[in-house]
Amino acid sequence: DxxxxxxxxxxxxxxxxxxxxxxxxxxxxxxxYWYRQDPGLGLRLIYYSFDVKDINxxxxxxxxxxxxxxxxxxxxxxxxxxxxQTALYxxxxxxxxxRAGETQYFGPGTRLLVL
Amino acid sequence: xxEVEQNSGPLSVPEGAIASLNCTYSDRGSQSFFWYRQYSxxxxxxxxxxxxxxxxxxxxxxxxxxxxxxxxxLLIRDSQPSDSATYLCAVSDSSASKIIFGxxxxxxxxP
Numbered sequence: 001d002x003x004x005x006x007x008x009x010x011x012x013x014x015x016x017x018x019x020x021x022x023x024x025x026x027x028x029x030x031x032x033y034w035y036r037q038d039p040g041l042g043l044r045l046i047y048y049s050f051d052v053k054d055i056n057x058x059x060x061x062x063x064x065x066x067x068x069x070x071x072x073x074x075x076x077x078x079x080x081x082x083x084x085q086t087a088l089y090x091x092x093x094x095x096x097x098x099r100a101g102e103t104q105y106f107g108p109g110t111r112l113l114v115l
Numbered sequence: 116x117x118e119v120e121q122n123s124g125p126l127s128v129p130e131g132a133i134a135s136l137n138c139t140y141s142d143r144g145s146q147s148f149f150w151y152r153q154y155s156x157x158x159x160x161x162x163x164x165x166x167x168x169x170x171x172x173x174x175x176x177x178x179x180x181x182x183x184x185x186x187x188x189l190l191i192r193d194s195q196p197s198d199s200a201t202y203l204c205a206v207s208d209s210s211a212s213k214i215i216f217g218x219x220x221x222x223x224x225x226p
């Protein structure tokens with residue numbers, strides 16, 4: 001089984017709808033991240049969390065919210081989806097106790113289309 | 116705004132040759148540097164990390180770091196068609212709390 005899973009893998013929604021993307025991990029890592037990827041723009045950080053009680057905004061948090069329900073679960077919500085939130089979304093984890101420090105391990109991604 | 120810059124490519128290299136990918140970064144306090152490979156439609160996967168100035172080799176891959184010039188590079192020797200992918204350079208910020216990714220260089224290995 002994959003260490004970092006994301007659900008759903010694909011989602012089509014309409015403008016104004018609220019949706020949630022979920023991420024679960026079995027790696028036992030404390031740190032979790034949400035990124036979006038757009039063609040030509042690389043990965044941009046939306047939110048990150050270092051433990052259940054710690055939530056931090058990334059560079060593009062407007063229009064998004066997150067919830068860290070447990071060490072292993074980190075959800076991303078779009079409160080009122082808009083078309084420019086159409087993108088590929090990745091969840092990632094990391095553990096400073098790893099030899100490679102801040103190395104991030106990515107889930108398979110969720111492809112979101114907002115009509 | 117702390118930045119990581121890469122040439123978007125595409126970079127076309129003949130099979131068996133050396134592919135050279137470059138990256139510059141703006142945060143002088145950065146301590147950790149990473150190269151990720153991403154196949155089309157897939158998630159990024161780590162191929163190299165480097166912390167110290169100089170070269171680090173792992174199989175066909177060599178990462179090079181020059182902190183004075185704020186420059187990181189990745190060399191791929193004996194390039195194979197399976198190396199065709201987008202390569203993302205990533206740099207930790209000076210607080211070591213998060214990583215900043217470049218926009219990636221698309222590499223194409225031609226037979």
